Amino acid sequence: MAASDVTTHRVARPVYEHPWAVRFCHWANAVSVTVLAMSGLQIFAAFPAFGPKIPQQNLIDEIPEAIALGGWLGGALQWHFTFMWLFAGIGLLYVTSQILSGHWRTLVFMPRDLPGLWPMARHYFLFGPKPAATGQYNPLQKQAYTTVMLFGTLSLLTGLVMYKPVQLSALGWFFGGYHGARLIHFLSMCGLLAFIPGHLIMVLLHGWDNFSSMVTGWKRYPEYASGDKS
């Protein structure tokens, strides 16, 4: 054992945690979700209701300009119709790379992760004892990442239904038609956004090493056994 390891009290070797596809998708997605949410809000402002046109019951009066993008409906639609391709492309690249690498097994929440959910939540929110790390992601993380991917998929599918309610009428049927798709599209955006504060707090708590692994791929002090990944 090298002397430096004694001073850091950490013995694990650095691991190459995030391959290129994951890091690229992560940052490109951060941009695309921001653009889509902000332009989407501007689009929503044109008809801020989910009910009928007459009588129209607006849920909001005005969208704060700071969180909207595009300036007007037409401008916002341009952003939305451009970045939807990026969002869909990232999704395709990400899912393909996860399947080809087999990495999805460490990430996707499975029924067997259910028992580990409560101890992890107790540790995070109620200062309970920290459960032993069993893999790259703990059950709570798996749950969060899996849910957010479901919201992403939902927003893509319902977006398609709103974009092509006639051509994709069969898909629209699953989401309750044009109105259902519009509501689910909005709610899945809320779900996506709800992920972000928790995500950012955890990144702050886990510090620079954790953050930089999403940039360079390398994590110097992994908490889990490095196994054959290093």
Next chain:
Amino acid sequence: MLAPPQRTRRELLKLSPLLLLGSFAVPSWRETLLERGVAWSDRASGVVFRRDHLAASHPDADVVPMEQFPYNGYDVIEPEIDFASWTLTVTGAVARPGAYTLDQIRALPKQTHNTRHICVEGWDVIGRFGGARLSDFLSIASAEPGARFLTFRCADDYYESLDMETAMHPQSLLCYDMYDRPLDRGHGAPLRLNLPTKLGYKQAKYLMTMEVTHVLPARRSYWGDQGYSWYGGI
């Protein structure tokens, strides 16, 4: 053992394609990029369009009452039109150009359907529309087989153009009836487009002229020229 610096630097460089997204932050590039994005979306929209796929027809019970069908005039609700002398002037790539009267259009087989009218703003209403199939009209005017676009000019300064694929769709109408009554002035009397496969702004009212062309004119769509998608297909 730490990751060798040159290895982390190389990994960082691999993310450089992300910098391309920064081009959207350059004001002079942004407009072009977004226009390309919409043009690309329009092309994809044309690819997924199926001429034989019908928009849903709704039962009479689902149709909103006539008085709840919004008037969405953009400028003047009721432009000056002399109904007695009104004709639809047809020009361009047709064997039989000229002025067509409303009676000539009414003489074509009438089609009536209850379809969903969707506005680009996000609202929609199910209405009842009646008229002649645009495809039938194009055959009496003998549009050239290779012609690709129709451009309509309206009694106000509205104008709109349409791809031939959509024009030939069996639900695309030269609409003179709503709710089994002649169009009222607010809804575009005497003649408007009813296109259940397009957004509302494509369905021009107060039609005066129709030009059949092989290429898109420079002024192609009142709203499309201001930033909305030209294709506007749903």
